[in-house]
Amino acid sequence: MTWVIAVTNQxxxxxxxxxxxxxxxxxxxxxxxxxxxxxxxxxxxxGLSLGVRPTGTAETIAAALMGLRDLREVTHETxxxxxxxxxxxEDLAAVEEQLSRQPGREAVLRSVLSRGxxxxxxxxxxxxxxxxxxxxxxxxxxxxxLVPIQPRLYSIEGLRRLYKILELMRxxxxxxxxxxxxxxxMVDNRYKITHxxxxxxxxxxGEGLLRSEIPSSVRVEEGHFYRSPVVMYAPETPVASAYLExxxxxxxxxxxxxxxxxxxxxxxxxxxxxxxx
Ligand SMILES: Nc1ncnc2c1ncn2[C@@H]1O[C@H](COP(=O)(O)OP(=O)(O)OP(=O)(O)O)[C@@H](O)[C@H]1O
Ligand SMILES: [Mg+2]
Numbered sequence: 001m002t003w004v005i006a007v008t009n010q011x012x013x014x015x016x017x018x019x020x021x022x023x024x025x026x027x028x029x030x031x032x033x034x035x036x037x038x039x040x041x042x043x044x045x046x047g048l049s050l051g052v053r054p055t056g057t058a059e060t061i062a063a064a065l066m067g068l069r070d071l072r073e074v075t076h077e078t079x080x081x082x083x084x085x086x087x088x089x090e091d092l093a094a095v096e097e098q099l100s101r102q103p104g105r106e107a108v109l110r111s112v113l114s115r116g117x118x119x120x121x122x123x124x125x126x127x128x129x130x131x132x133x134x135x136x137x138x139x140x141x142x143x144x145x146l147v148p149i150q151p152r153l154y155s156i157e158g159l160r161r162l163y164k165i166l167e168l169m170r171x172x173x174x175x176x177x178x179x180x181x182x183x184x185x186m187v188d189n190r191y192k193i194t195h196x197x198x199x200x201x202x203x204x205x206g207e208g209l210l211r212s213e214i215p216s217s218v219r220v221e222e223g224h225f226y227r228s229p230v231v232m233y234a235p236e237t238p239v240a241s242a243y244l245e246x247x248x249x250x251x252x253x254x255x256x257x258x259x260x261x262x263x264x265x266x267x268x269x270x271x272x273x274x275x276x277x
Contacts, residue, residue, distance in 0.1 A: 004123045004142045006145050006146070011158050014185060018224070022229045022231050025083060033082065041088060058074075151184050182208055184197075186214065
């Protein structure tokens with residue numbers, strides 16, 4: 001059983017990549033899970049922040065999406081035990097153009113993953129700050145979504161478009177993807193807007209807003225600089241503890257989502273022979 005989770009928010013700079021890196025390190029180090037990271041962003045920050053610098057397209061996710069390499073061939077070890085990464089670089093932008101013209105374009109990553117992720121407990125996919133074909137592929141390949149939100153002005157304006165896409169995927173393509181949760185990043189409680197956005201999200205999302213919040217901390221940037229997740233670079237800091245807490249909360253949700261799906265499936269198959277999902 002492999003959980004595939006895309007971390008997405010079309011707004012730029014909200015902490016998607018940082019969260020993918022630190023959650024994955026927490027899953028691997030703290031919980032002993034086997035984790036694969038995929039970078040679907042041509043900016044390529046995910047690999048770089050883990051010290052993985054691909055030398056050419058052949059070593060990146062682009063080669064797997066074009067059918068030139070198996071996923072295993074573009075998977076790199078990291079310095080964190082149990083954590084591997086499929087990096088990207090700017091060549092992924094050219095693949096994006098090619099994919100856009102292809103029929104069945106949103107399902108390419110899902111098909112790549114179906115052949116190569118059975119050895120992992122969790123696959124986390126980082127997405128670019130846009131709702132283009134690369135993000136579509138990430139969402140379509142995922143079972144679950146995590147949505148980081150930086151509590152600033154207009155921070156939730158774009159989310160409606162994301163929900164619309166999920167609805168379209170369900171109605172047109174028959175693919176149901178669950179939002180595992182939204183969470184606040186770069187939280188600074190000195191700002192009034194932080195409290196306002198938090199309250200607004202609590203009202204709108206209820207349980208959809210995770211309890212754990214990631215504080216703003218200069219340690220995050222330092223961790224990127226030293227190519228190390230902050231949960232390893234500065235494990236005693238509040239921001240590291242917050243990521244560890246968030247990882248545990250997410251795992252709890254995954255467990256309970258699985259058990260409720262199990263019950264739903266049994267009920268549905270008992271009633272009409274149909275299993276949803
Ligand atoms: N908790 C935090 N405290 C302080 N700075 C942070 C925190 N999280 C992320 N940052 C910084 O904010 C910037 C944006 O973070 P990150 O790259 O993770 O966002 P992103 O959503 O992946 O961006 P993009 O949309 O460009 O892919 C980075 O410089 C990162 O170091
Ligand atoms: Mg990013």
